[in-house]
Amino acid sequence: EVQLVESGGGLVQPGGSLRLSCAASGFTFSTYRMHWVRQAPGKGLVWVSGIVTNGDIKNYADSVKGRFTISRDNAKNTLFLQINSLRDEDTAVYYCATTPTNSWTPFQYWGQGTLVTVFS
């Protein structure tokens, strides 16, 4: 059974940093592209970032470019998102999701999300 389990969310002040993790199991992690998608409370889904299977190519939404860094450890079946210079508008549930080996779409499997709350 495919499982994606996010962790690392929490309460953080503006300007602070967090590192989110997504532990994968039940499938061959290294053969899937991986993504982060976020959802602010009561709002819609927003794509944040994606990374190819070997980590060589990383794409970001304009709103997070320069502040967020996506990475992966295929030996540990884990996806990461380093979030720096946090802003109020970064408050959201952050989901990790998979896409096929050679495509940026569709998001086939999703985790249950981890909540990041930025407060001052």
Add this chain to the structure above:
Amino acid sequence: QSALTQPASVSGSPGQSITISCTGTTRDVGHYDLVSWYQQHPGKAPKLIISDVTKRPSGVSNRFSGSKSGDTASLTISGLQADDEADYYCCSYTTSATLVFGGGTKLTVL
């Protein structure tokens, strides 16, 4: 990158059909046949229901179908059931090598 445009809400009675539109531009929906649709129940993770405009993943009911014309994609749900009540999101790949979601549509089954 601006969000794709979806109606905020739609409604229908059990057994009826509804259609949700998703309007983008020539840089996303109109450029690629890479539109997907997701269903999200309250407090749950999204679930893929349509990929590549028209493809239905294994296990998804054939009551769900997708189409596209120009810059607008559509999701049709036929034979509405109570459990179809949820939020629905479209998503498209873009010419900037990013992905963009629609604002979401709340479906109410009357």
